[in-house]
Amino acid sequence: MKPVDLRSDTVTRPTADMWLAMQSADLGDDVLGDDPTVQRLEHLAAEMLGKDAALFTPSGTMANQIAIRLHTQPGDAILMESGAHPFNYEGAAAAMISGVQIRPIAGTAGILNPSDVEANFRPPDPHFAPVRLVCAEDTANRGGGTPYPIATLHALGNLAHARQVSAHLDGARLFNAVIATATSAAERTQAFDTVSVCLSKGLGAPVGSLLVGPRDLIERGRWVRKALGGGMRQAGVLAAAGIYALQHNIARLDQDHQRASMLADGLARAGYRAQPPKTNMVYVDVKDGPGAQQALESHGVRCLAVSASALRVVTHLDVDDNGIERTINAFHAIQTEQATG
Ligand SMILES: Cc1ncc(COP(=O)(O)O)c(C=O)c1O
Numbered sequence: 001m002k003p004v005d006l007r008s009d010t011v012t013r014p015t016a017d018m019w020l021a022m023q024s025a026d027l028g029d030d031v032l033g034d035d036p037t038v039q040r041l042e043h044l045a046a047e048m049l050g051k052d053a054a055l056f057t058p059s060g061t062m063a064n065q066i067a068i069r070l071h072t073q074p075g076d077a078i079l080m081e082s083g084a085h086p087f088n089y090e091g092a093a094a095a096m097i098s099g100v101q102i103r104p105i106a107g108t109a110g111i112l113n114p115s116d117v118e119a120n121f122r123p124p125d126p127h128f129a130p131v132r133l134v135c136a137e138d139t140a141n142r143g144g145g146t147p148y149p150i151a152t153l154h155a156l157g158n159l160a161h162a163r164q165v166s167a168h169l170d171g172a173r174l175f176n177a178v179i180a181t182a183t184s185a186a187e188r189t190q191a192f193d194t195v196s197v198c199l200s201k202g203l204g205a206p207v208g209s210l211l212v213g214p215r216d217l218i219e220r221g222r223w224v225r226k227a228l229g230g231g232m233r234q235a236g237v238l239a240a241a242g243i244y245a246l247q248h249n250i251a252r253l254d255q256d257h258q259r260a261s262m263l264a265d266g267l268a269r270a271g272y273r274a275q276p277p278k279t280n281m282v283y284v285d286v287k288d289g290p291g292a293q294q295a296l297e298s299h300g301v302r303c304l305a306v307s308a309s310a311l312r313v314v315t316h317l318d319v320d321d322n323g324i325e326r327t328i329n330a331f332h333a334i335q336t337e338q339a340t341g
Pocket of ligand 1: 141170
């Protein structure tokens with residue numbers, strides 16, 4: 001039997017309808033600026049986020065790193081929550097590509113407190129790297145998939161602008177936040193200069209992200225993307241999947257959120273400590289993270305140990321109710337094995 005793969009919402013395969021959209025896409029050479037499907041995707045994303053323009057990138061990492069490069073100069077400092085993706089999981093790219101120092105700030109469930117951000121703006125002094133950018137992550141992945149309160153998003157963007165620096169939102173899972181909070185993407189991103197969104201996570205596309213923002217900045221972003229090797233030729237094949245995802249796979253994220261809740265309830269009934277999920281991620285306390293990951297794998301369930309004592313389990317398009325039931329049963333089984341082994 002195929003394993004239930006809950007390692008991430010990035011593991012989905014295109015559905016039959018998405019494949020059809022990809023096969024019938026009009027194509028051009030996007031590096032030469034004439035792939036009509038990429039242009040349609042970029043227009044659609046910009047419109048949905050209430051911004052001028054968008055840039056299609058191969059990954060969320062590249063979209064974040066282009067943003068950091070556009071907003072900063074070498075030697076600058078940038079502020080973000082200590083669990084944030086560019087600080088933990090982007091291979092020190094901000095140092096490598098932009099020569100900036102990330103200053104991490106502890107938040108609550110991945111959510112920055114604006115007063116803590118404010119406190120990190122030090123008076124001008126040659127000892128201190130000047131802060132040029134404030135970043136937030138919505139939903140906060142390491143924070144358990146927590147969406148920002150919309151007022152906090154506005155406060156963070158406004159605070160950055162009052163300090164005359166830029167604000168970037170890592171919206172890899174922005175649409176999970178949109179569905180969980182019944183707010184619009186444009187409202188959530190309004191106070192930020194640039195936003196990255198991923199098509200290849202809960203939205204189910206195989207590849208791709210977008211950087212969205214003001215036209216002049218996004219045009220400069222095309223140059224940075226090319227310099228990083230991210231110019232893609234007949235990229236309309238991928239953009240068609242992205243258009244399909246934005247048009248068909250947003251509302252259904254609610255199903256992933258409901259299944260994450262079903263899973264957390266089932267695990268709690270089995271005696272596990274699992275945070276009630278806010279969106280599509282369940283973080284479960286276990287005695288031995290890597291050991292539990294391996295034991296679950298032998299029961300046909302794949303998830304990721306995120307520390308010595310916690311597993312992350314993520315629901316998505318390719319997990320149905322039966323997958324949730326199998327997962328709860330596998331957690332039961334490894335508990336019994338541990339008790340008797
Ligand atoms: C919050 C967040 N930002 C950015 C990324 C980077 O996306 P990619 O894997 O497409 O580079 C991820 C990937 O998991 C993420 O969770």
